[in-house]
Amino acid sequence: MAKQYKDLINNNRLWASEKKEKEPDYFSRLSLAQRPPFLYIGCSDSRMPLDTYTNTEPGELFVHRNIANQVSLTDINFLSVLEYAVNVLKVQHIIVCGHYHCGGIAAAYHGKVKGLVGNWTNPIRDLVLNYNSELNAIEDLDKRLDLLSELNVIQQVENLYKTNIVQHALQKCHAGFQIHAWVLDISTGLIKELELPMEAWKNKGLIPETVEEDPGKNENHEAHGV
Ligand code: CO
Secondary structure (H helix, E strand, O other), rough: OOOOHHHHHHHHHHHHHHHHHHHHOOHHHHOOOOOOOOEEEOOOOOOHHHHHHHHHOOOOEEEEEEOOOOOOOOHHHHHHHHHHHHHHHHEEEEEEEEEEOOOHHHHHHHHOOHHHHHHHHHHHHHHHOOHHHHHOOOOOOHHHHHHHHHHHHHHHHHHHHHHHHHHHHHHOOOOEEEEEEEEEOOOOOOOEEOOOOOOHHHHOOOOOOOOOOOOOHOOOOOOOOO
């Protein structure tokens, strides 16, 4: 049954008291400071609370979410979050996480979105035009939209590399963080790690040669402060 407004408050009281019972100093510890190792950039979709899918606790994910997980180079909200995460919180991982069955992706694909959301999803419309032949080669519409979700995440990671915040960090010997491209399959609850075209990005000068080839696969990487 759908929750009522009052349920949220009641659930909160219950959750807080259970948490405190298990760990009496949980909230006093939590209130001291945040040191999240992860910045999560995701879609606003209500089915995308990454902490649930990854079993992470309050204090572990620093979060920026918007429709269709865009990394917009003119979005002062996003850029402030990124700057704070990199320069102050010194996160060790930046995760751009899209998802299949994304309303923003589907709307942009069909090109029928009006108003502000239409403007916001315009960059995805560009992706549709740029990857027209790859997308059209897939007969099944859902699978075509899945590919578009993946292309969108990779494009947003490319945008992330274009920010002066990330560029500045990369110019030092250790950026201090790794960047990951994920897509979540809501129909299974599973995360898929996407390969990034690092070689192509190096060739065009977007990222320096010294950046790791396949950051997602190297479990032993020691992150250093920026
Ligand atoms: Co979405």
